Amino acid sequence: MKKANKKMSAAIIIIGNEILSGRTQDTNVVLITKWLNRLGVKLKEVRIIPDIEKSIVRTVNRLRKKFNYVFTTGGIGPTHDDITSRSIAKAFRQSYGYHKEAYKILENYYGKDNFNQGRKKMAKIPKKAKLIFNPSSAAPGFIVNNVFCLPGVPSILESMLIGLEGKIVKGKKIISKSINIRTVESEIARELELVQNNYKKDVEIGSYPFFKQGKIGVSIVIRSIKKNKIDDCFKKIVSFLKKKKIKIIYKKE
Amino acid sequence: MKKANKKMSAAIIIIGNEILSGRTQDTNVVLITKWLNRLGVKLKEVRIIPDIEKSIVRTVNRLRKKFNYVFTTGGIGPTHDDITSRSIAKAFRQSYGYHKEAYKILENYYGKDNFNQGRKKMAKIPKKAKLIFNPSSAAPGFIVNNVFCLPGVPSILESMLIGLEGKIVKGKKIISKSINIRTVESEIARELELVQNNYKKDVEIGSYPFFKQGKIGVSIVIRSIKKNKIDDCFKKIVSFLKKKKIKIIYKKE
Numbered sequence: 143m144k145k146a147n148k149k150m151s152a153a154i155i156i157i158g159n160e161i162l163s164g165r166t167q168d169t170n171v172v173l174i175t176k177w178l179n180r181l182g183v184k185l186k187e188v189r190i191i192p193d194i195e196k197s198i199v200r201t202v203n204r205l206r207k208k209f210n211y212v213f214t215t216g217g218i219g220p221t222h223d224d225i226t227s228r229s230i231a232k233a234f235r236q237s238y239g240y241h242k243e244a245y246k247i248l249e250n251y252y253g254k255d256n257f258n259q260g261r262k263k264m265a266k267i268p269k270k271a272k273l274i275f276n277p278s279s280a281a282p283g284f285i286v287n288n289v290f291c292l293p294g295v296p297s298i299l300e301s302m303l304i305g306l307e308g309k310i311v312k313g314k315k316i317i318s319k320s321i322n323i324r325t326v327e328s329e330i331a332r333e334l335e336l337v338q339n340n341y342k343k344d345v346e347i348g349s350y351p352f353f354k355q356g357k358i359g360v361s362i363v364i365r366s367i368k369k370n371k372i373d374d375c376f377k378k379i380v381s382f383l384k385k386k387k388i389k390i391i392y393k394k395e
Numbered sequence: 396m397k398k399a400n401k402k403m404s405a406a407i408i409i410i411g412n413e414i415l416s417g418r419t420q421d422t423n424v425v426l427i428t429k430w431l432n433r434l435g436v437k438l439k440e441v442r443i444i445p446d447i448e449k450s451i452v453r454t455v456n457r458l459r460k461k462f463n464y465v466f467t468t469g470g471i472g473p474t475h476d477d478i479t480s481r482s483i484a485k486a487f488r489q490s491y492g493y494h495k496e497a498y499k500i501l502e503n504y505y506g507k508d509n510f511n512q513g514r515k516k517m518a519k520i521p522k523k524a525k526l527i528f529n530p531s532s533a534a535p536g537f538i539v540n541n542v543f544c545l546p547g548v549p550s551i552l553e554s555m556l557i558g559l560e561g562k563i564v565k566g567k568k569i570i571s572k573s574i575n576i577r578t579v580e581s582e583i584a585r586e587l588e589l590v591q592n593n594y595k596k597d598v599e600i601g602s603y604p605f606f607k608q609g610k611i612g613v614s615i616v617i618r619s620i621k622k623n624k625i626d627d628c629f630k631k632i633v634s635f636l637k638k639k640k641i642k643i644i645y646k647k648e
Contacts, residue, residue, distance in 0.1 A: 162439065175415070190441035221580050222600070260581030330474075335474070348476050349475075
């Protein structure tokens with residue numbers, strides 16, 4: 143595993159008309175983000191874009207310069223609408239064609255007689271890319287510099303993330319604590335803001351109303367890479383909640 | 396209802412650290428998109444960004460010039476992390492403060508005695524904004540030019556969309572047909588590409604593998620604003636599927 147760095151950032155690019163048409167509910171963002179959290183890499187932005195080469199090239203080139211890592215999902219399959227590999231090659235001005243290692247993996251998986259044109263297409267990627275192993279369905283993902291290209295099918299994507307961990311420089315882990323309370327946001331807004339102002343630099347406090355089984359409540363979430371700051375902050379919030387006699391449903395420390 | 400236009404486009408900006416942290420699964424994109432589909436407005440891009448003023452201002456200013464409509468979700472509540480209203484005012488260089496009409500609605504809803512600072516904050520929006528009626532919880536959304544600001548809680552957002560329909564110029568409705576088949580993508584890739592190439596300009600054909608109850612299959616989705624083109628395209632696909640003896644599980648015409 144590579145050395146832990148202080149702040150590591152990432153962006154996700156979801157490529158696919160099926161998401162933009164409302165046909166498919168994306169679940170890959172949550173999947174990748176939970177995995178990134180474990181590695182201490184902070185997700186800073188997500189873009190969902192169509193299967194259009196110009197959009198992919200432009201978005202990849204913009205985000206790869208802004209963040210430590212970029213993850214793309216979708217568009218590396220065998221059909222005409224799978225244009226991610228070709229677009230990534232274009233973004234990096236690398237040649238696009240059969241990748242020897244990918245070709246071998248796929249030929250071996252399908253057998254020579256069943257290795258048809260569609261399947262061969264999945265071996266066409268930027269020629270100098272490093273492969274991402276796919277334990278579910280053979281067709282590999284790939285890495286060019288800091289851009290990691292993954293498939294769109296969540297179960298396959300998930301199976302490929304584990305093998306990727308050694309290729310990511312870890313950041314300092316983001317710690318998260320939360321307190322669920324029985325009140326409405328406006329009752330705690332002022333006090334919560336005061337606490338946030340005292341920890342502006344180090345701690346991120348979020349407040350999220352919820353409605354569960356006919357009851358309303360608020361979930362306060364505190365996130366930081368500094369354990370002592372998050373502990374202080376947590377205590378201060380619990381203290382003002384007690385003073386205001388607001389019922390704490392549960393705390394996750 | 397305003398006059399139907401040929402091509403209307405939209406972008407969605409999801410504002411919220413809770414989505415980027417993986418804590419919350421976004422469902423607002425699908426909600427808004429299905430509603431836009433009914434209005435004939437095509438969603439072209441989605442961005443998920445953090446609760447950071449600079450990011451909001453920059454993203455809003457970029458996308459509102461690129462698309463007919465921009466919808467933001469999240470960040471219009473009573474707490475310190477709700478900074479969308481202030482950021483939108485900044486993006487448009489409009490003054491930000493108590494909006495008379497919004498103030499009245501909220502004061503009336505909560506009653507003078509319970510209209511505390513947090514609740515008052517929800518009346519602070521760009522002063523010249525038009526309000527979006529909120530039948531669930533009073534606090535209104537708002538419109539500045541082509542930017543529509545909605546809350547993050549899906550049930551509240553959904554209740555507000557209906558009242559918005561009269562404010563959107565409708566586009567020509569996108570028709571969608573689909574065919575689910577029992578095969579793998581690589582078996583139909585070549586034929587499907589030939590059909591797509593014949594209808595490059597007018598029809599968008601997508602191919603999506605699925606795994607359901609242990610069985611694999613492919614869903615072919617055809618989208619267009621032109622009924623005759625989509626019908627032709629559909630027939631050609633069904634015809635090559637029959638020739639190849641691929642089992643059609645069901646057709647949605």
